[in-house]
Amino acid sequence: xxxxxxxxxxxxxxxxxxxxxxxxxxxxxxxxxxxxxxxxxxxxxxxxxxxxxxxxxxxxxxxxxxxxxxxxxxxxxxxxxxxxxxxxxxxxxxxxxxxxxxxxxxxxxxxxxxxxxxxxxxxxx
Numbered sequence: 475x476x477x478x479x480x481x482x483x484x485x486x487x488x489x490x491x492x493x494x495x496x497x498x499x500x501x502x503x504x505x506x507x508x509x510x511x512x513x514x515x516x517x518x519x520x521x522x523x524x525x526x527x528x529x530x531x532x533x534x535x536x537x538x539x540x541x542x543x544x545x546x547x548x549x550x551x552x553x554x555x556x557x558x559x560x561x562x563x564x565x566x567x568x569x570x571x572x573x574x575x576x577x578x579x580x581x582x583x584x585x586x587x588x589x590x591x592x593x594x595x596x597x598x599x
Contacts, residue, residue: 554598
């Protein structure tokens, strides 16, 4: 592992840590709400939500965007286009707002950390 790849790995681990101060600790696809509304009452209910909603969304939607964003990470125009396309294709307004909030919090934190390109990207998204 080169020093550059080690530094990238450490940065990835840092921003993936649940205590990273991005303003949001999790993006759980509404599980907390389903539990608080008593719509998930058991492990079987949770398994059903994961199997019927979360996994298919990841496989059919989120994974595609993540792959293309990673592949385009050096091209700010493409990242902005993907971000707009992702938001436009959200199934519910609640998920779209949550995604925008989490993304903005993450970019804001990177802006404060001085991550190269974060200020410019945040101003465009």
